[in-house]
Amino acid sequence: MPIGGEGGWDFLYVDPAGERLYVSHATQVEVLDLKSHRVIGTVANTPGVHGIVVVPSAGHGYITCGRTNSCVVFDLKTLKTLTTIPTGPKPDAVFYDEFSKRVFAFSNDGGQSTVIDPATDKVVGTAELGGDVEVPATDGKGHIFVNLEDKSKVVEFDARTLAVLHRFPLAPGAEPTGLAFDPQAGRLFSGCANEKLVVTDSKTGKQIAVLPIGKGVDGAAFDPTTGNIVTTNGGDGTLTVIHQDSPGKYTVVATVPTARGARTVAENPRTHHLYTCTADLGPAPVATAANPKPRPSILPGTFRVLEFGK
Template sequence: MKTLRFAALAALALLGLASPSRAQTAPYHLLHTIPVGGEGGWDYLYVDPAGERLYVSHGTQTEVIDLKTRKLLGAVPNTPGVHGITVVPGAGRGYITCGRANACVVFDVKTLQNLSTIPTGPKPDAILYDQYSQRVFAFSNDGGKSTVLDGASGKVLGTAELGGDVEEPATDGKGHIFVNIEDKSEVIEFDAKTLAVYHRYPLAPGAEPTGLAFDAKNNRLFSACANQKLVVTDSRTGKQVAVLPIGKGADGAAFDPSTGNIVTSNGEGTLTVIHQDSPTKYTVVATIPTARGARTLAQDPQTHHLFTCTADLGAAPPATTDIPRPRPSIVPGTFRVLEFGH
């Protein structure tokens, strides 16, 4: 019987049916396409699991989608050059960075109306609410600053001097904030309360990092870089653990601790799925088609679904001195959210 059992398990393993890692890394597939319409570009998406809402940056407003019905609930108006969105749990308010206005808009999560506008550093981009410090960090993509706000009141508490063009952040939930510095190709660590910078870790051979995800259990940072590399860094020591290939135009990253999957969203129109086989071993397991322009990413921590957004794209306008790399034109009325899951 022991021999027969061994033979059966061996046969199953050959078929891939007895492999736990195979079950964990089943490719994602498109579950829903949520039409939004309208005009304008886009950047970050944000999932509010408590409110069961998805917030989507879109031109001069922020679209709000009900995740139960996948219908538009409305929009937060007057958010010119919207980039990042976050909601403070239990406070009834959210915060939106407006790159064109050099400001952060505070809004009511029930009415979606603007409560106030707070000046920030130049070109505020990513934003983060840190539960440990109960602070909101509005990161400038120009000038290396982060405007620090009290999450409950919106009061300005200070400015973190981070040095460089700041991109996506992550928190360990214990008072340490990590953030990619795009122009210096590094990831840094600073204190959520004192705002002192503790460490600056180089990401070479990765260059121009944008998307950032974090594995709190294993102290791993995942930086998605513009030169088609994902760099894995030990957040305690700064040591590089792995460098893996990803798609072109990556601007978002997510980590799912339930599956061990790291996913990057690539503007070329793909998701790269990498599995954490162990804290020191990583394997690219799938490339999932999305749509051209779908470069940002948000993950629902409850359903583990992934969200990205895009629109139909036309030809790019001619390059100028001010805009050497113009983006393609956007076909009006085609903006949509793509939802992926297992």
């Protein structure tokens, strides 16, 4: 699905009820119709956009903006901005928890999550999580799990009291980002930067398995209908597909080519299709003291979404 334009990207979000795909892109969010596969609108003025989530019952969507340390609230019908909510530093992933009826905006810098009530769009608390938080998951019963990228751990906290309940180490996995969850089996799947997927028991913290994945992972998804865990590996342009043979046994079953830079993922729970995004990449700029690991340049007009069937 071609989008074009310029600039980088981060998360995608599928709204199955609205049949829309929301895609972060530079300073805006592109809105695609999942039937026509076309861009039908844009949520503008979201500088440093990272995460998107929608709350159909409130009629609102929420977008984290890393450059302004804020969360933009927009109307699902008009796509117009309704208000802007201050958050912790560098908000990244954002998540709606159905159990607590709250929106959580996770700060990748500062170790906290700003908690928002979508009924009022007011901040109602802050969860202090003690690390650079990445992607969250929930058991649907009031327990939220999130990767701590700098600590190589998964932290569990209470969605209502915001108290930290457990911290589970992920070594030999390092710098975890993408997180998927099988609530029925109680298995957490953490995609780590050192090309490992770590499987953890969500109740005991016991490490169940460590499996090889591709380079540059940033996203992970679990499909209970197939028993497959999928990681998006932007460094080598692949999906790693791992089958859950049982809650104690896992097998790498496929490496699917995508495109370099396709590092995040969103799943449509109705169709079981996966979405990722990327653009054609050029050479990286020269490293500097301020930017010792520069990302490759992005070729204008090549930004696109890729869709994969199960």
